[in-house]
Amino acid sequence: MERLTIEIPESKSALVKQILEALGVVIxxxxxxxxxxxxxxxxxxxxxxxxxxxVFEESKIAFERLKPQQW
Known part of the structure; x- marks a missing residue:
């Protein structure tokens, strides 16, 4: 099933809805x-x-100070 979005002038809305419903469209x-x-x-x-x-800033600084171990 496909979904469409249409803009209908207020004066024609009821007519368009009636036609679409007659065609089996679910509104x-x-x-x-x-x-x-x-x-x-x-x-x-x-x-x-x-x-x-x-707390977050202190954790960030502590993490940045960590040095990777060399193997």
């Missing part, structure tokens, strides 16, 4: 995004302080 309604859900998810995002990020 799915577009889901409206719930902005409230997105806002809740964004509100749960944590903010890291400079102290939280120090």
């Amino acid at each position: 799915k309604a577009k889901k409206q995004a719930n902005t409230g859900d997105f806002r809740k998810k964004l509100a749960d995002v944590t903010v890291w302080s400079e102290d939280d990020l120090k």
